[in-house]
Amino acid sequence: MGGNRDSVANCRILVVESDPAERRVLSAELDGAFPAASAPVFAGEARDALARLRSDSFDLVLLDIATVGESERIADFARQAPEAVLLATSRTGTVTGAVEALRAGADDFIVKPFTARRIKERFAECAARRRRPIAAAAPRRAENASDRDFENFVGTSPAMLGVYEQIRRIANSRAPVFITGESGTGKELCAEAVHARSPRADGPFIAINCSAIPADLMESEIFGHQRGAFTGAISDRPGAAELADGGTLFLDEIGEMDLGLQAKLLRFIQTGTVRRVGGSAIQAVDVRFVCATNRDPMAEVAEGRFREDLFYRLHVLPIALPPLRHRPEDVLPLAGIFLRRFAAEESKAFAAFDAAVEARLAAYSWPGNVRQLENVVRQIVVLFDGDVVTPEMLPPGICGNGDGGGRSPIDALRPRFHGHHAIVPFREQEQQIIEQALDAFDGNISRAAAALEIAPSTIYRKRQSWLGRHPGAGN
Numbered sequence: 208m209g210g211n212r213d214s215v216a217n218c219r220i221l222v223v224e225s226d227p228a229e230r231r232v233l234s235a236e237l238d239g240a241f242p243a244a245s246a247p248v249f250a251g252e253a254r255d256a257l258a259r260l261r262s263d264s265f266d267l268v269l270l271d272i273a274t275v276g277e278s279e280r281i282a283d284f285a286r287q288a289p290e291a292v293l294l295a296t297s298r299t300g301t302v303t304g305a306v307e308a309l310r311a312g313a314d315d316f317i318v319k320p321f322t323a324r325r326i327k328e329r330f331a332e333c334a335a336r337r338r339r340p341i342a343a344a345a346p347r348r349a350e351n352a353s354d355r356d357f358e359n360f361v362g363t364s365p366a367m368l369g370v371y372e373q374i375r376r377i378a379n380s381r382a383p384v385f386i387t388g389e390s391g392t393g394k395e396l397c398a399e400a401v402h403a404r405s406p407r408a409d410g411p412f413i414a415i416n417c418s419a420i421p422a423d424l425m426e427s428e429i430f431g432h433q434r435g436a437f438t439g440a441i442s443d444r445p446g447a448a449e450l451a452d453g454g455t456l457f458l459d460e461i462g463e464m465d466l467g468l469q470a471k472l473l474r475f476i477q478t479g480t481v482r483r484v485g486g487s488a489i490q491a492v493d494v495r496f497v498c499a500t501n502r503d504p505m506a507e508v509a510e511g512r513f514r515e516d517l518f519y520r521l522h523v524l525p526i527a528l529p530p531l532r533h534r535p536e537d538v539l540p541l542a543g544i545f546l547r548r549f550a551a552e553e554s555k556a557f558a559a560f561d562a563a564v565e566a567r568l569a570a571y572s573w574p575g576n577v578r579q580l581e582n583v584v585r586q587i588v589v590l591f592d593g594d595v596v597t598p599e600m601l602p603p604g605i606c607g608n609g610d611g612g613g614r615s616p617i618d619a620l621r622p623r624f625h626g627h628h629a630i631v632p633f634r635e636q637e638q639q640i641i642e643q644a645l646d647a648f649d650g651n652i653s654r655a656a657a658a659l660e661i662a663p664s665t666i667y668r669k670r671q672s673w674l675g676r677h678p679g680a681g682n
């Protein structure tokens with residue numbers, strides 16, 4: 208199944224859509240966009256699609272929620288095609304619908320109409336990030352493994368060599384690993400490397416982002432639930448802890464976990480057992496904990512936001528990832544690999560940066576770290592054509608003259624004030640800025656968050672609060 212999962216161009220697509228008009232639109236949109244793929248397969252009913260999945264393998268399944276019916280059916284798809292990326296689609300984008308779909312096993316939720324480009328991006332991201340066995344943490348197929356310096360890391364600065372050495376030394380232990388570092392410094396890559404180098408490498412690597420999932424769903428995400436445990440719990444579901452049995456459980460952005468759940472996590476660490484929400488059976492689970500935060504954990508403990516006892520349980524083997532500005536020699540190798548990756552993905556010719564661009568990239572301070580560098584290179588590749596990246600392609604902040612000519616999507620986010628008449632309430636400006644960022648990145652929350660240099664959870668939370676202000680509003 209899914210032999211080409213990491214390669215967007217080669218992916219095999221199954222579209223589950225009952226509306227003939229929608230099928231025609233999608234067929235036209237997808238045909239040109241996935242040139243190397245065999246034509247997408249269309250199924251008008253969930254039953255036919257499930258039958259097709261029994262005899263054939265796909266890398267991407269686009270599931271129209273209205274066609275598929277209740278979320279239990281989405282769970283059927285998740286079971287039938289465990290390696291395919293499942294993107295739930297709907298005309299009506301409500302938070303509840305999205306949460307239901309994700310809970311039932313979809314990798315992501317996309318509101319129609321959407322472009323093939325958006326599908327490609329979501330597919331690539333989900334294939335790279337979804338819960339998956341460690342096989343997916345191996346170097347991307349399209350890239351040369353020798354481009355990497357250690358596991359999936361690029362960079363040979365002394366600071367990073369020190370990190371690789373630390374990972375090598377702690378990999379064999381069963382003790383928890385606590386990774387700190389600013390946003391975008393590679394904490395998730397680090398967690399994957401710890402797993403890949405550990406004796407558990409053949410076991411599962413399960414990542415949970417404690418900030419991306421609403422607090423009330425988090426307990427069931429980690430511990431699972433029994434059917435009927437709460438509204439919407441329509442089937443039994445294992446949590447991340449059970450799924451990670453024999454492998455590694457990565458708790459990303461642990462600093463965002465609510466205090467009640469921290470107590471339950473502590474109990475899990477102490478007893479090595481879990482109980483599903485609404486269930487009575489206690490199950491022993493063997494996992495290695497790796498967690499990460501971009502906050503200062505000691506300060507969080509001092510402020511009472513992080514339980515001290517939990518902190519000391521988890522903070523056994525600390526790894527601190529250096530910000531990119533402390534290792535400027537890594538900037539150009541990283542930029543080079545991103546350029547090759549995105550040029551291949553976008554079928555562009557870009558192969559190098561000119562000397563002036565290299566000088567600017569190396570001199571810039573990269574407050575958003577590697578993720579910001581990755582986003583900048585991606586924007587350039589998407590927005591421009593050519594073999595060589597030249598200075599006028601750089602976004603204003605990096606090109607240094609403050610005049611971007613409106614080329615960068617991020618440029619469109621800059622608020623413009625024209626005297627005091629333009630002053631509007633802060634919360635409205637905030638909503639506008641976030642919505643513009645989401646538009647600029649086709650609704651992609653992680654990329655919008657990275658561009659705004661905030662946590663994705665902030666966007667999720669804000670959207671929930673806007674819905675609270677305007678009952679019935681969609682997302």
Ligand SMILES: Nc1ncnc2c1ncn2[C@@H]1O[C@H](COP(=O)(O)OP(=O)(O)OP(=O)(O)O)[C@@H](O)[C@H]1O
Binds near residue numbers: 359360390391577581
């Ligand atoms: N040293 C590196 N080599 C190659 N790619 C890297 C490196 N560091 C980070 N990246 C890439 O940068 C992006 C951000 O990395 P990652 O998600 O691991 O950061 P993070 O520290 O977990 O961020 P956050 O705190 O915001 O979750 C990813 O696409 C990752 O693959």
